[in-house]
Amino acid sequence: MNALELTDVRKVYTMGDDSEVVALDRASLTIGSDEIVALVGPSGSGKTTLCSIAGGILRATEGRVVVADEDISAYSEKELTRFRQRMVGFVFQSVNLVPFLTARENLLVVDELGQRRGKAAQQRADELLEELGLADRAKNLPSQLSGGQRQRVAIGRALMNDPKLVLFDEPTSALDTKLGEQVMDLIRTEMKRRGTAAIVVTHDERILHYCDRSVHITDGVLAA
Amino acid sequence: MYLALKEMARSKVRFGLLVAAIALLVFLILFQQSLQNGLITGFIGAIRNQNSPVLVYSVDGQRVIQGSVLTPDLEAAARGVDGVGEVGRIGQGTFTALPTAERLGGASETFDTSVIGYDLGEDGRGLGSPTSLSAGRYPAADNEAVASSSDQASGFDLGDTIRILPGDEVITIVGLADDAQLNVTPTLFASYTTYEAAVASANPDARGLLPNVLAMAPAEGTTPEQLVANVNAASPDLDALTRADAEANTPGVSQVRQSFQLIFLLYGLVVPCVTGLFFLIVTFQKANTLTLLRAVGAPSSRLVGSLLAQVALILGSGIALGALLYYPISQQRLGGIQLRFETSAAIFWAVLLLVLGVGSALLAARRVLAIDPIEATTGAGVGR
Numbered sequence: 001m002n003a004l005e006l007t008d009v010r011k012v013y014t015m016g017d018d019s020e021v022v023a024l025d026r027a028s029l030t031i032g033s034d035e036i037v038a039l040v041g042p043s044g045s046g047k048t049t050l051c052s053i054a055g056g057i058l059r060a061t062e063g064r065v066v067v068a069d070e071d072i073s074a075y076s077e078k079e080l081t082r083f084r085q086r087m088v089g090f091v092f093q094s095v096n097l098v099p100f101l102t103a104r105e106n107l108l109v110v111d112e113l114g115q116r117r118g119k120a121a122q123q124r125a126d127e128l129l130e131e132l133g134l135a136d137r138a139k140n141l142p143s144q145l146s147g148g149q150r151q152r153v154a155i156g157r158a159l160m161n162d163p164k165l166v167l168f169d170e171p172t173s174a175l176d177t178k179l180g181e182q183v184m185d186l187i188r189t190e191m192k193r194r195g196t197a198a199i200v201v202t203h204d205e206r207i208l209h210y211c212d213r214s215v216h217i218t219d220g221v222l223a224a
Numbered sequence: 225m226y227l228a229l230k231e232m233a234r235s236k237v238r239f240g241l242l243v244a245a246i247a248l249l250v251f252l253i254l255f256q257q258s259l260q261n262g263l264i265t266g267f268i269g270a271i272r273n274q275n276s277p278v279l280v281y282s283v284d285g286q287r288v289i290q291g292s293v294l295t296p297d298l299e300a301a302a303r304g305v306d307g308v309g310e311v312g313r314i315g316q317g318t319f320t321a322l323p324t325a326e327r328l329g330g331a332s333e334t335f336d337t338s339v340i341g342y343d344l345g346e347d348g349r350g351l352g353s354p355t356s357l358s359a360g361r362y363p364a365a366d367n368e369a370v371a372s373s374s375d376q377a378s379g380f381d382l383g384d385t386i387r388i389l390p391g392d393e394v395i396t397i398v399g400l401a402d403d404a405q406l407n408v409t410p411t412l413f414a415s416y417t418t419y420e421a422a423v424a425s426a427n428p429d430a431r432g433l434l435p436n437v438l439a440m441a442p443a444e445g446t447t448p449e450q451l452v453a454n455v456n457a458a459s460p461d462l463d464a465l466t467r468a469d470a471e472a473n474t475p476g477v478s479q480v481r482q483s484f485q486l487i488f489l490l491y492g493l494v495v496p497c498v499t500g501l502f503f504l505i506v507t508f509q510k511a512n513t514l515t516l517l518r519a520v521g522a523p524s525s526r527l528v529g530s531l532l533a534q535v536a537l538i539l540g541s542g543i544a545l546g547a548l549l550y551y552p553i554s555q556q557r558l559g560g561i562q563l564r565f566e567t568s569a570a571i572f573w574a575v576l577l578l579v580l581g582v583g584s585a586l587l588a589a590r591r592v593l594a595i596d597p598i599e600a601t602t603g604a605g606v607g608r
């Protein structure tokens with residue numbers, strides 16, 4: 001079972017004046033079930049677009065999207081919401097935490113608004129916080145955490161639903177080099193421990209060695 | 225619920241202020257509601273809470289008891305119509321009266337006092353008498369009266385005597401009736417003869433006193449409405465009204481009602497506006513959070529549910545707090561007007577404001593539904 005299979009995926013934005021922006025052009029990509037793939041490319045090349053399509057936030061204009069054997073190409077809005085809830089984890093480029101919830105609650109809210117497993121979810125949140133070295137910060141609000149700690153909470157949030165595929169959109173861009181490497185190390189450890197696949201979007205060549213392989217994208221076109 | 229409660233717990237001041245604002249508005253609404261009811265009851269309580277189903281005025285009187293005068297011709301015409309069961313005379317005048325109770329220490333002031341004279345009947349409960357008493361008994365003889373209970377403290381209590389000035393006509397209070405004032409003055413229900421004596425004592429020159437109004441009850445098989453129609457058909461100078469119409473058509477009553485209704489309408493708009501705007505602003509402010517939650521798989525229905533739970537909770541608390549604040553005030557008298565905690569009004573307003581408030585929050589709910597999770601992926605988040 002592959003974590004992700006993109007086949008000839010296109011994403012075309014139609015602008016107000018009927019001009020078209022091709023954000024993703026016939027992209028095909030297969031990611032194994034526990035592979036960590038770096039997605040590298042210049043700004044505006046389509047990295048976020050690819051992740052959004054793989055994660056079911058955005059629908060492709062054309063092509064087939066299969067995540068863990070589930071073909072989501074023709075899913076409705078509702079089905080995509082359910083899919084995101086069950087199958088994928090996200091760490092976004094900027095806003096990742098609910099400001100009025102503590103670290104622990106930021107993990108729990110995923111379950112609360114989704115699958116509602118109750119006790120099991122609480123146990124999982126505590127385990128994750130422990131693993132991420134945040135056990136003593138569980139009751140802190142995001143504003144009371146450092147940038148690196150916040151990013152770790154976001155990683156914990158992304159792992160709450162036991163996803164088959166985790167999408168990291170520039171997880172280290174807001175962190176200094178040392179912290180960035182710590183976070184990448186953590187991501188690799190967590191992914192490998194669980195055997196979960198991941199796409200890590202980055203500009204930073206120095207963190208490529210934390211990934212199993214890298215894929216380059218330019219103007220919406222993929223190249224290994 | 226989780227998200228809704230956590231958010232409110234973390235922004236106690238913000239949500240607390242809204243609760244306080246709603247509580248204040250609810251307090252004002254309830255206060256004005258009972259002010260209106262107290263005022264109207266003070267004006268026409270003596271009409272509402274007397275036992276005659278039909279009152280016959282002269283057209284000239286313009287539906288003011290004291291202004292209406294029934295000449296013998298008119299009285300005979302009214303008495304002669306079909307469907308009349310019982311008839312009694314009512315005379316009403318406003319007098320300067322001096323309570324003379326000893327506990328007042330002789331230093332009491334005088335009051336404008338309404339004396340309503342009616343035909344006592346065998347048990348003092350003739351037409352025009354108070355429907356029920358809160359204390360004492362009905363008058364059994366001349367110079368005895370039932371007084372409006374709200375003036376107890378001013379020297380109109382059970383056993384007190386009242387002197388009609390000028391002159392020395394003295395009336396003894398033998399019973400009390402709630403909500404029985406006329407024109408927001410102390411009101412005495414006495415025999416028709418007592419009324420005549422009071423007029424004579426205050427104005428020795430008065431001659432040929434006529435009844436102001438006839439109190440009527442329909443005969444078996446006739447409704448008050450039919451009787452009213454029959455009387456009005458008998459003479460163009462007669463103006464018969466059912467008790468409820470007499471009450472509602474007393475000059476001033478409908479104007480008071482209308483003024484208050486305008487005030488209520490304004491409050492009825494302000495509460496949902498405040499609530500709706502508040503939640504709209506809050507929703508805008510946390511658009512980032514909502515987008516994030518949608519992106520990680522929260523169904524929009526859950527987020528809307530959470531919003532509406534907050535609205536209901538805030539409104540509920542505000543209404544409860546407002547009612548609680550109002551309770552002690554409602555036990556007071558305000559310039560001769562008896563306030564009262566009106567449970568049915570409180571429930572009516574609670575339901576109305578809840579419905580309007582939740583309705584107004586639908587604007588915010590629409591914002592929540594319109595959120596596109598894709599915005600969570602754009603670098604700077606929502607609102608870039």
Ligand SMILES: Nc1ncnc2c1ncn2[C@@H]1O[C@H](COP(=O)(O)OP(=O)(O)OP(=O)(O)O)[C@@H](O)[C@H]1O
Nearest residue numbers: 013021022023042043044045046047048049050603
């Ligand atoms: N909603 C949209 N409407 C129109 N064009 C869009 C939209 N979103 C993205 N695009 C365009 O699609 C292309 C790819 O955008 P995308 O956000 O995927 O780039 P990126 O590789 O993530 O860039 P960055 O490194 O700056 O985050 C860009 O040219 C962008 O302008």
Ligand SMILES: [Mg+2]
Nearest residue numbers: 047048093603
């Ligand atoms: Mg991007």
